[in-house]
Amino acid sequence: MAAIALVGVLAGSAASALSVTAISPSWQNVNPTTGITESSSGSTISLRWGGGSNPSGYDFTPTGTPILNLSPDTAFDLGQFTHLNFPIPGEVLSSVDLVVDLQIGGGPLVSSTFSLTHNETLNLPANCPQDATPCNDIVTIANSLGSQNFTYGGQNFVFSVLGFSQDGGNTISTGFSTVEGAQNHATLYGQYTVAPVPLPAAGWLLLGGIGGLFAYGRRQKRNTA
Incomplete structure (x- = not known):
């Protein structure tokens, strides 16, 4: 019983739910550096390109906060991403x-x-054999989506x-196809997990000592039987 209790203490208490109190988005490394305009309205950040009366663009609106009592290993939405996909005569976004x-x-x-990365397809049949003309554009997350460690409330x-995701989180991917002449929406998702807590060296020594005492006690019982 003592060994079991010690393991429970050293491994840490059960993970509690977390809350996100603010989400702050921004655009960086806009490419090309000319012909693309940035703006914001409320919490929504925007990019526009292509000129004309109906330019193409990106919008990102973060999920409202606070987001309370998030459970570990459960996907939650970070915000809504929108691609305004319209025919344009001018500059085209390459990446951001x-x-x-x-x-x-x-x-x-x-x-x-x-x-x-943004693939602004030419609206020609030869360029989109799997789509009806005009062609869909493609938005892709090019970097390897990594992870970040953090500590909160003494827990890692x-x-x-x-x-x-375009279906409420049922399927999540690193890109999506956007229909020409429409506003195309997708939700960005993330999740957190509980990091394993390594047992300190002193804990292993103490557990080894307790195990040794149990083994010694069993030998003593056999010798006196």
Whole structure:
């Protein structure tokens, strides 16, 4: 019983739910550096390109906060990504980084970067054999979606970015196809997990000592039987 109790203490208490108190997005490394305009309205950040009266563009609107009582190993949405896909005569976006910062409770700031590449297809049958003309455009997360360790309330966690979903999180991928002449929406998802707590060296020594005492006690019982 003593050994079991010690393992419970050294392994740490059961993970509690977390809350996200703020989500702050920004655009970085816009390519090309000319012909692309940035703006914001409320919490939504926007890019526009192509000129004309109906330009193409990206919008990102972070999920409203606070997001309370998030459970580990459960995907949750970071915000809605929108591609405004319209025929354009001018400059075309090639790539951009979408940076999303999450404030965990009153504690650490967890930052994630989505490096987006944009394929503005030519609306010709030869360029889109699998789509009806006009062709769909393709938005892809080009970087390897990694993870970030953080500590909150004395517990170690790992936050991971997952990718896009267009069906409420049932399927999540690193890209999606966007229909010409429409506003195309996808949700960005992430999740956190509880990091394993290594047993300190002193704990292993103590457990070894307790195990030795149990073994000694069993030998003594056999000798006196």
